[in-house]
Each structure stands twice: as structure tokens, then as C-alpha cells.
Amino acid sequence: MSENGKSNGQGKLAMYWAASCGGCEISFLNIGLRLLDVDEAFDVVFLPCVADFKVDDVRGYDNGYIDLCLFNGAIRNSENEAMAHLLREKSKIMVAFGSCAYEGCIPALANLTTQEATLRAIYLDNPSTDNADAVLPQPRTAVAEGELELPELYETVKSLDQVVEVDYTIPGCPPEATQIWAVLQAVIDGVELPPTGTILGADRLALCEECPLTRDVKKIDRFYRPHEKIPEPDVCLLEQGLLCMGPATRAGCGALCPQVGMGCRGCYGPLDGVEDQGARMLSAVASVMDVGQSTDGEAALERKIQEAVDTLADPAGTFYRFSMAHSLLRRARTNGDGRDGRPE
Amino acid sequence: MQRISIDPITRLEGHGKIDIFLDGEGNVANAYFIVPELRGFEQFCVGRPAEEMPRITNRICGVCPEAHHVAATKTLDALYRVTPSSAVRKLREMFYMAFYVTDHTTHFYALAGPDFVLGPDAPAAQRNILGVIHKVGLEVGRQVIECRQRNHHVIQVLGGRGVHPVAGLPGGWSRSLRPEEREEFEEIARQNVDFGLFSLQLFEDLVLGNDTYVDMIGSDAFTHETYYMGTVDEKNRVNFYDGDIRVVGPDGKEFVKYPPADYLKHIAEHVEPWTYLKFPYLKEVGWNGFVDGPESGVYCATPLSRLNAADGMATPKAQEAYEKMYETLGSRRINGNYQPVHYRLATHWARLIELLYAAERMLELVTDPEITDPDVRPVVDTTPDEGVGSVEAPRGTLTHHYWTDENGLLRKVNLIVGTTNNYAPIAMSVKKAATELIRGGEVVTDGLLNRVEMAFRAYDPCFGCATHSLPGQMPLQVVVKDEEGRTIADLKQFC
Amino acid sequence: MTQEKERIGVYVCHCGSNIAGVVDVEEVARWAAEELADQGVVVARDYKFMCSSLGQELIEQDIEEQGLTRVVVAACSPHLHEQTFRTACERGGLNPYLSELVSIREQVSWVHARDKEAATAKAKNLIAGGVTRVAYHEPLESLHVPINEATLVVGGGIAGIQAALEIADSGFPVYLVEREPSIGGHMAQFDKTFPTLDCAACILTPKMVSVGSHPNITLYTWSEVEKVDGYVGNFTATVRKRARYVDESLCTGCGICEEKCPRKVVDEAFEAGLGYRKAIYRPFPQAVPKYPVLDPENCTYFEKGKCKACQILCPTEAIDFEQEDELLELKVGNIILATGYDLFDARRIPQYGYGRLPNVYTSLEFERLCNAAGPTDGEVVLRDGRTHPESVGIIHCVGSRDKNYNNYCSVICCMQSLKFAHLVKEHTGADVYNFYIDMRTAFKDYDEFYQRVMEEGVHFVRGRVAEVTDAARRPGEEDKLIIQVEDTFVGRQRRIPVDMVILSAGLEPRHDAEAVARTFGISCSANGWFIEKHPKLDPVATMTEGVFIAGCVQGPKDIPSSVAQGAAAAARVLGRIQMEELALEPVRAGVIADYCSGCRICNDLCPFNAITFDEEEQITEINPALCQGCGTCVAACPSAAITGTQFSDRQVLAQLEGLLRYSGNGAGRQREAVPAGGG
Amino acid sequence: MTEQFEPLIIGFTCNWCSYRAADLAGTSRLQYPPNVRLVRLMCSGRLDPGFVLRALAGGADGVLISGCHPGECHYLEQNLKTMRRYWLLRRTLEQFGVEPERVRLVWASAAEGVRLARIIEEMVEEVRALGPLNWPAVAGENGDLAHVLSPQALHKEEVSSEEVVA
């Protein structure tokens, strides 16, 4: 970091969220006493969750004034996007921090539906809402004293790298505190940074690598939902028909979910060379589905396979639970509640 | 200088803003509290498998994912019509108490702390957790951080992950508590109790010992008389995990008490075109705008509200502290029960009392023989249909309501989350504070505006929850405009 | 898309007028040169016949003069000339795999003859795909694997025997594994063989003996192959040598044990249930090897714990009740499967009465019946063991050419039935009726035999038999078997009373054919016969390198054809052995160790067992020699840790991108954009 | 001529049956619409569902997947794996609002040139009837294919090429 020419011997650190839940900040706070070291090493120049700065201040900085910018949250509206551009301009190193910034995360599930359907569900046909004259939030509202404004949302949730150039990515929903610290420490110690585009704070291998459950050859005859089966302890969940995204997900979290008997949902994102995590996992699990034989006859075979496939509820929402915004298709073409492919 | 409303910088900033309009005399004409974003969980959860909701809705808010996780899990119990074993219920509640301790700790020290510890007039740059640590000393700082860490450890062990836990299942929990862990957690619970007492002590020393603060708490600027909501057990004592919803009027009389599943009978939400967030209110009373008093359906659901809505605390030390607060703030006892306290800033005190309660409750549960029952994951094969579940989130009563098809895929989802309950009161408090504090166009100082912020910070608003779209912490922008809409002051406050 | 620019040459073939008649080849070449320059195209030519030597030289020249690093030829189907142009590149000094053949004949000019504009556009588009793809091709070397000169022959019927002898006689080691106690197969059960009527035993037993005594043949009877690992040239077969309870090193085959054994059981195997054997037995006198087998199911000692007659009386103390199964590991370079067939079970056609009506026999029963060494010493008699039939009905196509059972023709039944007709006449002089659908007597001397049998006065009724019944309807039917049949020549129902009925049962795949196929990694057709590599041009090879098939495993056939196939398979194997080393197409999958997390998704996906899991390292490995390059595992790997040469993601995606980017639109015309949101 | 929409259909065939079927269609001079572009794979089992998504995301209006009939796969049963992937993919695509007609799995043996030609004809008509898919616009992209072939997707194999055949 030293060669990044920082004044007063300290690097300039910024952290900002766009559309996110704040979990990234909490995870950041969870580095615990290390916070003090961060305080030591960095001159925090923009860190909304713990310190009080104006965006004005940021606009005031010279380009590249910020050494390290941890940007979390997806790009949901023009405000998010403009903020991304501003921080990109002011930062030497732009890091997509957490699953939202990296690949859209849970908010990007909104790409399976439409803005219109969303407003309807929340303000119009909503059981607790009393909205006789169908008031909807408006971009501009004239009130007695003047005019009030709301930013407009994008139809499609985007990942950070879809709007600005990103140098590094720290995956996870949220990134595990230990990993966050590992990265910060490296920066603090001035370790030479890997080529841009690299994923930091995570492993190069799939989750299985660090998963303590024992794995065997895989054959699945149907899928079970978490409440439909009590998994055998210490045995790979996927083998037991409980969907686990582990094989298609980058390690780094420590395989926490499988260890409490809950399949991985893929929040650390795909591995190098895979840019559509969902398709990969889909292909993988389908390949090990052990249903039907050629001797069944084509019709029977097809039926058996369909039955087995249909035991996997909501494939799109499962395979793309976290990576929708970064998937090849990115969004649904219609307001899919999933059960009807046809445009309505 | 351009008009704020079209100034790109303004639109760039933060995730919530207050527009304060001044009249000719430079007095506050009106203040609007605007929440400009929406993620729309209600819609994009449709089509998802219901059992995934504990792992999806916790992403509504990274500050209180545990609240959503537990609420969603309880909703699944109802949806699948399974009654969790008492072991399961205890396990979940214990997990939830650990979360309460860390959450209240975070808020008090990291967010509210600066106001009291450093004082409202301290320079912005210091007004943060590090500032607090510098002021109260590293030792206290370490205690605070350690408290968060040990409880997050509990959350991680039981919930699978430190943030966004995954273990909730209809009628169960995906992993049980092992005996050796139990011992460790018992120790943690004891430390929590000590820390609770310590924090109350600190509050007394710092705040009650300081007249300006005491005056401030009692000052009219921070007072509102509204209805109060909270979850209570069979003895009308505060409970976070389960019970009936109880609402008391400004006078402290029970207004209504109902099982959470009946929320639609009692709660409705009002829509304004200038904000994405809806304003819940009491159906029986009705929506009469941003006013308080018994004629307004506006109610409040905060730590203070919960205490006001209850007849007391279920654990001894917390009960003591509870009585002390009401006594100190001069609440009268009417047939055994204290009258509500309407001072919003007392919420911080109430929060510390809740922290102590959570710690004590955690200790009760962790020492319960049933807590290590290994059999906590049932197989569920009932056909789901509709279900409601609720818990007391730190920021207010949290309600989830799902409808599914026979395959357990969601058809409809409705969520009324903690902070939303308080949207109207916050808006009112902010306006009131502004009106009280900004007079005759007097030049607004940073500290002064911070007091405006304090008005709403007392609610510890979490608009991540509220809009299901915003970060857990509330970044606030305060814009003060004159008659012509010119900006006199434009200040920011995050958290 | 290419990393450092490749220098690509594009060659568009006219194929006379085959392509040029529809596609504007000059235009295509021009377009490629201009529009694809940024993709690395440095030269694009069109030529009358690219596959001609002149056309090929064109490529070679350009490689040298223009320093091409990649070559795309747009001509006919790769299945025709891919090899041609690869070799051309090689001659030009370019790795053959750095070329790509784009089919604009089979896929463009011949199928879009009516729309020249569209055809030309599509040709451009396909070439663009080829160009973007070829940029990612990698130089490949074919793999060489040494070949173990030993061969495993499975099945000791005539086909297996023939194959084993051919190879052994050429001086190479053979392991012959047979499930039954003796080799010989079905042929050993037969009496005479058509059309020459020479005795089966007389021609078979000498061969059996030479197998038994051949220095290069190791014979394992009463044994089965349980598992096959490895790949062409280097197979390891695990063979279960079932306990005989006879110590072969001590046994002299004197036969006293068999003689003295008090337990007599119906011999369902060799005698087809018509005769008896002992609990310890040799299926037949000339059995090879000569050692008997003790069958514990029926042995008094194994049942009651006492008897031991055989052990007590054995002069060499060769009986060993403690003996256990042995597992042997055989290392071989090639495998020949000659596991034969099962006879159709005539009980499945109840209206023919087999099993109900005593005097209904199956073909195999009859073979034993008229076999001089059979249970009746060759006397053709009714089930009562005395009466000679005065009239015999022989029904063809029992279980064959019948959609209720098997659609196919069992090939041998006609000739076999004619043989039976002749033998019945010869042995008994009875009236003989043959009931057939069609008479199929192809091949040398067969039809002559048919004529001969006709001359012998056998009656032939063309029609499918409805039922065989003992329900007499009118005088003359009493105590007879009445054959109800529609005589399609006279066009009416007939009832023909006879004393004996012979069912010419069809041939079926072995009941366990599927399992065997799986063990050896080859495939069965829908009706269960093993699939050859090519039905005409490669009838004894299979899709699995190094595994060959001979005889009835591949489909019903007579003895001459089985022998021929046995020899053919042997010849193929010998050819392989001579090569000493085998070159394999380098289209293979491989694991990138650094990226494998050991999730084991792929572990069960390979039918050729090329994928193994290294428990030590906890990662998966692929044996390139075993891999057949299908790419299924590549597509299945959730962490993209497996990649395939010649069909890597990169190459396919690059081609895809070329196709999409230069598509213009579906038929080469302009498409107007549609608003977002689709529906 | 009147502007009729010409769908672009990407076809994936296996090397052994379906590609040969296409060859046969050619040698027997069967005529079918020119809207299909075939990509030859060794086996339909090689088909990575990602290929299909890329084709759609990159502007194709439909995708045809073709292989040997069950039981006739030259790699024994790999085409069954394709079938399993196909059905799971199809369910997923339904949720993305892609009509089933746009992505079809069909078996064609080397002898079924006629069948393949007929299926192509049929599919072109069905997709034409459905109208353009034009996913780049749907995904909020301006038709730029960058994301369809991201260098990231490729960088890894470069590391590997030698290791593969060694």
C-alpha cells in the first residue's frame, strides 16, 4: 500500500453501501478488536456506518485520493449507480465487497419479477394496506411547502462491475469477518496485490474442499427439501438429496451451513472460469440424477426424469439465489412467479 | 446555488432524507421524512419455496437478520401446522436472546453512544464508535467489542453463521446444542448479565448524572403521547420470542390484546406518494395524519413502547431496573402498574433494561436441562397453506405472513417489520424536534441538527428492515430550505 | 477474442458445382478476407476441389509462405474429409489439430438449394464460427499406449474356442474363461450339425482337447469375470474361480467319485432336463477339463453333513470340501466376448403345452433325445421312455418373429427343424409335419438340404400354429396331441393329430447380457444383443477400444458364422498385438488438479471407468487412455475443473460467439430490434 | 419480400448420430429452412446448459439440442444425462419466461435425416410464430455480446492446456 503515496503515513479507506442490507458492515464490525488496528492503519475518509461524512467531502477529494474503497450493495437505482461512478473516480482500488456488489445477491431475485408487479403487490393488492384511492409512490410530489422527490428504481438489479470497473472482489453474504480482516491485513502489511480481477478473501477451490462432511460417489434419485428429511450426520448433504450448492460455490466461509445440516446456498459465488454459477450447478446435479434407463422406452424415461426433476422446487430461485444479476440471462423475461414461462 | 430538489448531489446522498421547510419567519413550516427506496421482498419471494424464507428474509436486514430468521421460522411452524417441541422453542429463544444482547449493545454504544458519551455538540468527526472508545477508555471499548463477539459466537454456533443464520426449519432447528457448548454458553450468559448491569450503571453515571441530559430527556422536544405496542407473555410481562400483542393507550390502559395471527384485524398501513415506506396504524382508531394523542391511530413499537405496553419484566434484575426507570422518570403507579413514559429519549434507558432482561433470560434457558435435547429436527410432511409468525424485533413488532400453494411455493407474502411501526412517530418526532429547536431562521449548528437526529435515532430506526431495501443503519440527510426552497443548511448524518 | 492474433487461412471449396452452384463462393471468400480480418484471417481463397491434391497443396504453400498458424476449410462434412485436411496441415508443418473443417455442402448448399442468398449468408456465418473457434485450437499429439500381448476370451463355446485357438496358435497367451464346468457350449449338446449331418461331437471335441492341452491357453472353467478395469492394451480382469471342491492338481478324472455318488439329480444344463447327473459330476464324458464339479446345492454332505462317499473313495484324495472361491487378476491387452445365447423358454407360450403336455419337446431336448450319448442312447421316444412316435410335428419360429416375444428371426431354426425332420424319419420313420412361417435356407448347401428333406416325404404346412392340445374333438384325435393350425396354402384351419411335438425354440440374449455389457463397458441393442462397432464394416469390434465380440452374443447365427466371427475377432486382436503400441485420438478430458475440490460429482459419470478418485489427495483424476472424449464430465464439473481437448468450453463458446456475432439474422437478412421485456 | 421475422436457431448435435443425420439430410438433398446453425459436439452429454444460456443471451431465438436415441448413445448412456439436464434446464427457463418451444431436445439417429429436417422445419415455424426473443434487450443490454464470452470464462483453461493431454 505504501507505494500508493498516502499522506500522513496512513492509507485512505472508504466504505459505502448501495442497495444492501447492512450485513456487510456488521461483518466488518465483527472483525472485533482489529477495528482498532484498522483505525491505526487507515485514515477513514468515508465510512457511513460508523463515521459521519458528507458525500460533498468525497466530491472534494482528488481523483484517486481514496486508496481502498470497499463498495457493497447492488445497483438498484440511478443514485446507487452515480455513487458507484463517483467512488470509482476517487478510488485507486475499487473493491466489490460482498455478494450484492459482486453478483446481485438476494435483492437480485427481483430480476425474476417486474417493477410493476412489485408495486402492485406492496401498495395495491396487499392485505394490510389501506389504499382505497390507489396511491403509489411518485418520482415527484407537490406538497404545500414545495416538491418532494424519490429516485426511480431500475427494472433490473445490476452488479457493481456492470456499471463501473472493479479491481477486486470480496465475495460472501456477508464476507466472513476473518476473511475481511485477512484482506485488510494484507493491504496494511503492504503485501503486493494480485492481478486485478482476482477474487480476494476466498479460496480458489469449491466449498467441498473445506467441508468436513464425507463425500462419496454421487447418485440422486430425487431431491428432498430441508424439512423433508433428517440428514445423516457427517455425510455429504447433496448425496442425501438435500440440495447443496457447495460444489459450484467458492470456498472461503469455512463451509458453515453444511456443518449445521443446511445445504450451501452459494453466497460465495462461482469459481474461476465459471460465470454462470446456476447453469453449472444445474448441469452438475442433473448429471448425477440416477433415474430412468434407456430400456425404459423414451416416453417412460422422460416421465421418470420429469418426476425426479420436479422434486426440486424453484430451480431458478435456487440455482441463482445469489448470482442472478451476474448470470447469463440476468433477469426473467416476464413477471415469472416461476410457474408459467409464457409472457403474459 | 440550485434548488435542492433537483441537485444531483442531494439525490446521490444517503438512503433517507428529511426535508425541512421554513416559513417566512424562518420557523419550521413542515418536515418530511422520506424513505426513497424499495427492494420488494413481498413480490420477489413469490414462487420461492416457503421453507427458504428464514434464509431469504434475513437478507432484509443485516443488522437484525436473526429477528427475520426467527420470525420466518415461526411463520413456517404456522404454515405447516407443526408445533415445535419445547426443546426447539427454548433453543430458538436462547439463540434470539444472544442476538438481543449484541444488537442492543451495538446500538447503545456505537449509535446512540456518541450522543450521550461525547455529547450532542461534539465534532462530527469524533461522533462515532471509535470516538466513544477513546472517551470511555479502551477497557470499556474492549468490553463492548467482546460482548458483541461472544454473542455473535453463540449466534454462529447455533445459527450456522455469524450474520444471516441458516438453521431455522418448520417445527425445528437444523442443529442441536451440544453439552460442551452449553457450558461455554452458560459462561457467556453470565458475562452478559454482568455486562447488562455494567451498562445500566454506565448510563446512570453518564446520563442521569448529567443535568443537561436529564433535562433533554424530559424536554418537550422529545415527548410524544401515542399508543404503545409490544409482545407480552401470559402475565403481561415483556417477551421477545412469543406471546400476544398488547397495545396500551397514552393513558396506559390496555387498548387491545390479540394473538399475532390476528394482526390484519388490528393493523392497517397508510400510503403517501412521497415515500416508499408505508405508515402502519391502529385500524380501530384510524389514520388521522401525523398527530399524536388517543384520536390518532399512530402507535409506537420500541423498547420503551414494549415496557410501556407491559406490566413488568419477567426476570428479577431487569424488573428492578424497570421499576427504577419508571420511578426516576416520575411515572405514577395506578393499581400496581406504571403509567407510560412518553419521553422518547428514555428509549435508550429502556433498551438497556431489555438488554439485561435478554441476558437473564438467556441464562435461564441455557441452564434448562431440555436445552441440549439432540432431537430438534423433525420431518414435516403436512401440506402448507397459510401462516403468520411474529417476534419482537429490537426495533419493534415484526410480523411475517405467507400464503403458499400445496407444493409449498409462496403465492403471497406480507411483511410488517420493526421500524415500519415507528415510521409515523419518527416523522412526528423529527418535525417536533425541528420545530422546537429551529426558530426565527437562527443559523443552524451541527450540534443543533444532531439533536434533531437524536430525536429519530432514539427509535434506532432500521430502514433496511423498513423498506426491505435500505442498509441496516440509517444514513440521514437533513436539508433545511427557506421559503424559496433555497438551502440554508444541508447536513448529513449516517447511522 | 483471440489472445495474441493468430494467422488464419480460410479455404472455400466449390466442390464442382455442388457448393458453388448454390453458394456464391467467391463472395464468401472475399467477405471472409475483409470482414474476418480482425479475427485473424490473413488469406481467404476459393478453389474448385479443395480435397484434390492441388487444393491441399494450396494449404501447404500458404502455411509455409504466409506463416499460417490456423486453417479453416469450408467444404463438405468433417466425416468425409476432416482427416484429409488435417494431414495436409501436417505436411505443411502445422499441427493437424490446428485446422477446422466447416461443412457448407451437407449443411448449406445441398439443403438450401432454393435460397441462394440465404445459403451464402449462412455459409459466411458458419465460416465465421469456424474462424473464431479455430483460434482456440491447441496443438495435440495422439496418445500411445503399449499393448499387453495376452488376450482374455470369455465363453468357451465354439466361437470362443475358435478365437482362443487362432490366437494361441500364433504364439500369444490366451485366458479362456467359461461359466460352465466344461467348455463346448451348446454345440457339445447337439447330435448332428446341418446341413452336412456330421456329428457335432466328432468335429468339436478335437478342438476342445487342443484348447485343454494348448501351452498358450490358460483355461478357467466354472469361472466368471466379475470386473474389468483398465483400457485397451492394459485391461485387468478380475475372475471368480468358483470352488469345484476338487483339487485339480490331484484329480485324474477317473470318474469314481461320480460313479459312487449316491445323489442323482435332473441335469437341467447339459441334458436339458431330460437326463440325470450326480451331485458330483462331469457334464459329459468328453468334458474339458476332465475334472468333475461338486454341486453343493444337491450334495448330501453339504445338506446333512454326512456321506462324503466321493472323498472316501477318491483314490487320489482330490476331494476337498473346504475349497473356496478364488479371485484371480488377469492382465490382458484385448478381450473377446463369446458368451453365446440362451434358448427361448417355451413355457412362455402356454398354448403350445410345453411343460403341461408330456410329449411336447423343445429343440434342445430333442437334440439330447436323438443323441447317441443322450439319456435314451439316441432312441427317439415319447416321454414314457418306451413308445416310438408314429407322427411328429415340428413347430418353427417358437418365440421368434412374434411380437409377443421376439421380433427377430433366430436364423438357425429353419435349418435345425429340417435337421430334426430328417433325424425323426431316420430314427423312427414316423410321419413328420413341419409348421413354418417362411422357409429360410440361405447359405451354402442349405436349400439343397431343404429339398432333400422334402424328398424324404416330410409334410410342410405353412402357417402359424394356434395351439397344441390334447382335447380330442373327433375320432382319431383320442390320446393324441392335436396341432391346430391355419394352413395358409389351402386357406383353412387344420387339426393335425400327432404323437410328439418338437418346438423349435428361438435364440435369446443371455439373461444377464445387460450386466455383462456393463462389466465390459459396451452396449446392448434394444433386444439385448451386443452392439458391434459397425453392422457391416466392423462386425466384431465394439465402441470400446480393445473389446471384441464373436458368435451369438452379437446376434443369432449358425456354427459356420460363429466360427468365422471367432476367427475374425482373433485376427483383429492379433493385428493389435502386432502393433505393440496403439495410437489414440487425442480428444480427451482432463482434470485441472489445482481446481478440483474433490466434490465427486463426476465420479460416477464415466461408462468407461476413466474417472477415478484419489482418496489420498482427495481429488479426481481422469485416465486419458480410458477416456473416449464424450465430454460429459466436462459439462458436469461444477467448478469447471475438467476440460476437454478439441471440444473445450473455450472452443465451443468461441464458435458460438462467431455464429451469434456474424449471424446478421436467422436467414441472413436484417432483423429489427424489439423492445425490452419480450412478451 | 415482406419483412417476415427470421429466427436464429443454434443447434447442438452429437458427432455420431444427429450430426450424421444432418449429413444424411444433405446427401439426400432434403430442403429445410436456413435458420439453423449447427455446432458439433462429440456427444450430447458434452452439452453444458451454459451453452444454451449463452446462445439465448447472445441473441439466438431458439436452441435445438440433438443426440442419439436412448440406448443408442455411442458412449452408452451419456445422452440420458443430457436428458436430465435438459428437463431441469427447461424448468428453469420456464421461470425465466422462455417458452418451452424455444429450447428443444430431440433424438435423431444417423439414419433419421428426414426426421431431423422435419424437426428443424417445425421448430423454425414454431419459433417464428413466437417472435424474436432478443434477450440482449430483455437483459437490459444493448445487444453487446461482451458478457456472453467474458475473458474470465476463458482464462483458466489457458493455464491448463498442456495438463490435459500429457
Added chain:
Amino acid sequence: MKEYAYYPGCSLEKNAHSYHQSLIAVARRLNLNFDEVEDWNCCGATEYIALAVLPAYALVARNLALAAPTNGDPAQLVAPCSACFLNLSKADEYLQRRPDMAQKVNVALAEGGLHYDPGSVKVRHLLEVIVRDVGFDAVANQVTQPLTGLRVAPYYGCLIVRPSFNGAFDDPEYPTTMDRLLDVLGASVIDYPVKAHCCGGHMTQIGEEIALELLRRLLKSAADEEADVIATLCPMCQLNLDAYQDAVNRHFGTDYHIPILYFTQLMALAFGLLPEAAGIGQEFVEARPALARIGSEREEEKKKSPARARRRDKDALPMPAMPEEG
């Protein structure tokens, strides 16, 4: 208690009353509940379909519609008469195969306020229900008076197994289920070679000559095998063999006296029910003399049993093992 819809058909109300009577009695013992379809109508017998398809199917479909379940999985409709069984299952099958026809039929049904979804009713023959759903063991448990010594010729006729819709439950050429059932009842079942041959059906009305010849064959074969009774499962077969036996004797100068009983009647007897309860006595050819033989050990018994040829003198050859014999 297994629940079934029950379609008796016209014969069981009149000439085949003994069939109805005995099957109900047996069913009670076997815990089968037969719930008669309300207001059922003629099945169209074997002729109607030949005359006019649509009305024929509509006619049958009405019965199916009446039997159709108001809820859940396919109703089981039991038809004891082979003709009814065939018509009902045939109609259902064709309506499934031909939606256009089904649609027309439903238009017709709608007139009567009915509707039928093809496939929603599973048509079963009584025999199948007894051997498949109840099973031989359960039947054996009920046997108190084994039919020892009674030589029975199991006669299936044609319609029950040919053509077989909704899956054959026995071999179409040479069925054996009733053989095994009777065997369980303790009777000596003869291997009846003409068990699936034609009884003449309605030929008795059209060409008596032919009918009588067909009947003669059946009777002769039974007589040759020294059967005491012929067991049937079809009212038409029973009627022809029973009512026309005399005519056969007159026409061919033969002298057959073979009582024709429904298999359910024999079951009833074996279950220890009174002959009256089993409907014995309603037949033309008196059954009582034959039934008197029950229990009497007859020497030639062994010799005549189907396995007779398996008895080996020293030089006889073994018979092939039959599947059930291992």
C-alpha cells in the same frame, strides 16, 4: 374393508342370480364391500358396438360416469360378467385414446347432467379382484370345507382375457388364475385344454348348430378329463353350457350331466356356506349329485391329476419343471 363400485349387469339380476348371490356372500367373507352403482344401465352386450359406436359408448360411459369418484384416485368398478367387464373397460380405453369421441360422449352425458373423465374409473373383473386384491392366502384362510375329491374343470371363456384392455391380468391364450384359486379351495383342478375356447355366445340364437358343436367340445373335453363340474365366471358361458346341455345330448346323442357352477359358488361351499346360500339348485343340470362327491377319496384321483404323466416308471423321462413348481 376394501371398497368397490359394483356393476352387476342384467344377467346377475335374473338368470345368473346364483352368481350374484354367491359372490356377495363370498365378498362379505373376504372383507370386500361391493357398492352397487345407482341406476346403472345396460352395457350394450356384445352387439351394440357393432351397430352404432357413439351411442354404444355413451351408453357404457353413463355407467362409468355414475361409478366415477367424486374425489381422489380412480374408482374401482367390479363387473362379474365378462361381457360387461369387456364393454366397460373397452369403452374407457377408447375414450381415453380418442378425446374427440370422449368429448362427443360427454355432450350426450351432459343431457343427463353427467360427465365422465376417461380413465377415472378402473374396471376390474371379479376374478382379478379376488386373486389380486384379496390373494390366495386370504382365500385359503376362509376355507373350512375343502372341496377334496371334487374334479373341477376351470372354464374362462373368451372375453375375460381377450382382448385385454387396461393390462392383461392373465395369459390371454391359456389363463391359469382360476385354476390356482380352485386349487386353493381344495378341489382337484383338471388341466382343461379348452378352458379359453368359445362357448358359442349368442350363436345359440343365430346358428344353433354351430353353438351346439362348440358346446359339445367343451363338454366332451370336460368329460374326457372326468370333471365333476365345470367352473365358470361368465353368465353367458354358464347359461349356454347349462341350459343347452340337454340340447347337445339330444343333438349328438351324447349323455352329459356336468353341472356348471360359478367359481364363486364353489368358493361359498368351500367357505362352509350352505348350498342354498351359494345359490345351488338354481342350475338346470343338478349339481347336488356331483357335490356329493366332495370328501370322497377316489383312487384314480392321482392318475387323472394334470401331473399324472410326471409319475415315472423306471424308464420314463422327467417332465420339464414348471415355474411355480420351482
